Amino acid sequence: MEVTINYNGQAVTVGVTLEVYEFLDRVDHKTENLFHEQRRHRDGREFDEYIITTEGVGAYGETPEEYLCRVETLHELMAVLDTCTEACAAGSCSMRLTD
Secondary structure, X not given: OEEEEEEOOXXXXXXXXXXXXXXXXXXXXXXXXXXXXXXXXXXXOOHXXXXXXXXXXXXXXXXHHHHHHHHHHHHHHHHHHHHHHHHHHOOOOOOOOOO
């Protein structure tokens, strides 16, 4: 099969195998699809980028309120754990871990 490519500003016709031709054809098709998708978006983003930003799991930014709640919860859990540890060390713990 023959394919015309742009090489240093000149159109050159070269012979390629069927596999290379199909690959180049898919690349052309994908490039055309992306061009159409870019035209549909006013800000010039490609559709793939749109999906990633709207549907993807982005970087999580914890709010100050969430941080304080998380720290308070951690302190409460640690306090409960400390009392359990003290009770088990004194021998009054009804639940012991066994091997």
